[in-house]
Amino acid sequence: METAAIVTNDSAQATDTGSFQMMMNTQEGIYRMKDKGQKLTLALAKKVSVSKDGLTYHVTLRHANWSNGDPITAQNFVYGWRRTVTPATKSQDAFYFSPVKNADAIIAGKMSPTKLGIKSQDKYHFTITLAKPTAYFKKVLAFPLYYPQNQKVIEKYGKDYATTSAKQVYSGPFKLTKWNGSSDSWTLVKNNQYWDKKAVKLTKINETVVKDSSTAINLYNSGKLDEVTLTGALAQQQVNNKEAVNRLSANLVRLDLNQKTQPAFKDQKIRQALSLTINRQALVKNVLKDDSTAALGFVPVGLATNSITGKDFAKSTQIKSAVAFDLAKAKKLWQAGKSEIGITKLNITLLADDTDNSKSVSEYLQGALQKLPGLTVTVRNIPKAQRLQEQNSGNYDIVAATWQSTWSDPYNFLDIWLSNSSYNNSSYKSTKVDQLLDDSENKYGNDSQKRWVTLQAAERQLMTDQGTIPLYTANNLQLLKSKVKHVIFNPTGVPYDFKYASIR
Missing domain, CATH: 3.10.105.10 (Dipeptide-binding Protein; Domain 3)
Structure with missing residues (x-):
């Protein structure tokens, strides 16, 4: 169950948690969050080294592919970051790039996006230069805004890019399908091009928007939903349910x-x-x-x-x-x-x-x-x-x-x-x-x-x-079927990570 529809499938345009959650499960960046958002694990990067002054990050990418088979390269990160901070893109979240050298000036239209503090050395190596030491920068790198973007796909679809699930390409554990831009239901399907596909247990996740708690619990009790979020009196009634889970x-x-x-x-x-x-x-x-x-x-x-x-x-x-x-x-x-x-x-x-x-x-x-x-x-x-x-x-x-x-x-x-x-x-x-x-x-x-x-x-x-x-x-008081295991919940950032989820 979702309580609201996906607003956008373009990481440079997203501002809402629901869209970012979909992106975290269908796309990937340098890191993924774990342990309730407090720790990080390497994702598309196989190595990250940081200079002693905290200003320079050297990133080595693992060999991985987009869902269409294209290699994920350092240039995808360079292009994606530059696109997001370019004023013409009108990314409301572009200010999150502020720690990166020259980002503020570029967002303000005072400097070319090519001056952004990210440079590729070759296909699998790039360097990030910060404007100032930023203690939480590694956590920022796990956020969907900092994910790579495929220039070839963006230019292919032009203004229609990411307006449906088919007009996008995916770097993460799942691919978004059955989304027409305004659908109240959609499906995440396992991405067989994903570098760590062996860790992904689910073949698909069906998601549907349900705004009424009574409808939600009826669907849950009839086996049509494995997870629902309840509010008000219905939530209170289910507090002692053995399948109740608090998501504060x-x-x-x-x-x-x-x-x-x-x-x-x-x-x-x-x-x-x-x-x-x-x-x-x-x-x-x-x-x-x-x-x-x-x-x-x-x-x-x-x-x-x-x-x-x-x-x-x-x-x-x-x-x-x-x-x-x-x-x-x-x-x-x-x-x-x-x-x-x-x-x-x-x-x-x-x-x-x-x-x-x-x-x-x-x-x-x-x-x-x-x-x-x-x-x-x-x-x-x-x-x-x-x-x-x-x-x-x-x-x-x-x-x-x-x-x-x-x-x-x-x-x-x-x-x-x-x-x-x-x-x-x-x-x-x-x-x-x-x-x-x-x-x-x-x-x-x-x-x-x-x-x-x-x-x-x-x-x-x-x-x-x-x-x-x-x-x-x-x-969020959830009812979660006991057969569903290993859903990662992050209280901060993007809440639900289904990469390791399974049904037993």
């Missing part, structure tokens, strides 16, 4: 307030008032009922711990007022904010996904927010792909958005609030947050403790400003 991820759900469509959101008191109306404990216990956890801030609990003190980032950084429930205080701030900006009422639309889970959360939020005098909230639930499109274009008042880190580092959460981030579509800007995040990467990149403190300061500033309204960290 670093997927944080929040409300973003668009200051362009609703100028009232520029007022800090208005933003704080909205946050204070929400009882997050009641939301997770009475609405979600699936062991999701109330947010302590924007960076979720369990994402990162201090290497010396062992303290959890979220627990040691919390601004309690930013996630508190206090309706009386909310009403006072609301009235003060309305007086400051000269309004008596406000009509807004809440944009959210159309899944069973999201509809329940939206209804709860509508009721909570409308306890503020003069506030009317209309809910608009739409398919995830459409929601992402409208969110990215800034076509919303309030949106129930999600963020799941690519790697286990607080920066990978906080950097979406940089003033120039392609994900910062709510128009929240803070020069202080910008400076703190810049310092964390460029001033204290080699000093883990000063970097930690600086990232804490950025989180506290974001929460003091109420730049966003954190809600909860999502837990």
Whole structure:
């Protein structure tokens, strides 16, 4: 079961977890994640050496093929990385290449993509040069954005490239099939050209979009699905099922307030008032009922711990007022904010996904927010792909958005609030947050403790400003047939890796 359709089959265009998950199982890069996203194993690379100053990576590729039989070469990496950072490609995630030398200037259109810090020496060797030492760079190399791309195939299909499963070529354990660009079902088929095909046990994986928990459990009980994700009352009913599996991820759900469509959101008191109306404990216990956890801030609990003190980032950084429930205080701030900006009422639309889970959360939020005098909230639930499109274009008042880190580092959460981030579509800007995040990467990149403190300061500033309204960290309560073994789950980055999965 999937809760949403695949948005794109082009790694340079993907922004959502579902598309990246498909890509991690059908494509491959230098590394693969293991041990819940905390460790790496070599994948298309058979050797990687790093210079003492941390600036140069020498990569030796193993001999491997694309699904069409073409060899996977160093030039595929060079071409793919250059294509992604080229402004004309319009990759929203291109900023993830920032650690690579000259990437920022290329993305900004100030330098040729040929100047990117990646060069091939021959068919199976290439060198990566970084702009600065980056402690988490190896983890980044396991992310689909950094996978190779086949120039011949891209040029063959042109604007139709990756618009269907057939107009793509695959480097990973499986091939995507039966996807027409908007299908609600598709199949991953074992890639017999894959270099490590002996490790792949499954011949195919059938995936289908199911948005309703009642439908999902019926399909599961009838044997038509081997895995389902449940929410709400049905999740609560299945907590003690012997086949229940908790998948608590670093997927944080929040409300973003668009200051362009609703100028009232520029007022800090208005933003704080909205946050204070929400009882997050009641939301997770009475609405979600699936062991999701109330947010302590924007960076979720369990994402990162201090290497010396062992303290959890979220627990040691919390601004309690930013996630508190206090309706009386909310009403006072609301009235003060309305007086400051000269309004008596406000009509807004809440944009959210159309899944069973999201509809329940939206209804709860509508009721909570409308306890503020003069506030009317209309809910608009739409398919995830459409929601992402409208969110990215800034076509919303309030949106129930999600963020799941690519790697286990607080920066990978906080950097979406940089003033120039392609994900910062709510128009929240803070020069202080910008400076703190810049310092964390460029001033204290080699000093883990000063970097930690600086990232804490950025989180506290974001929460003091109420730049966003954190809600909860999502837990996916799954039912997984006991015959299904060895599904790898990563709480950070791309969640499900089926390479080693088997049925016994």
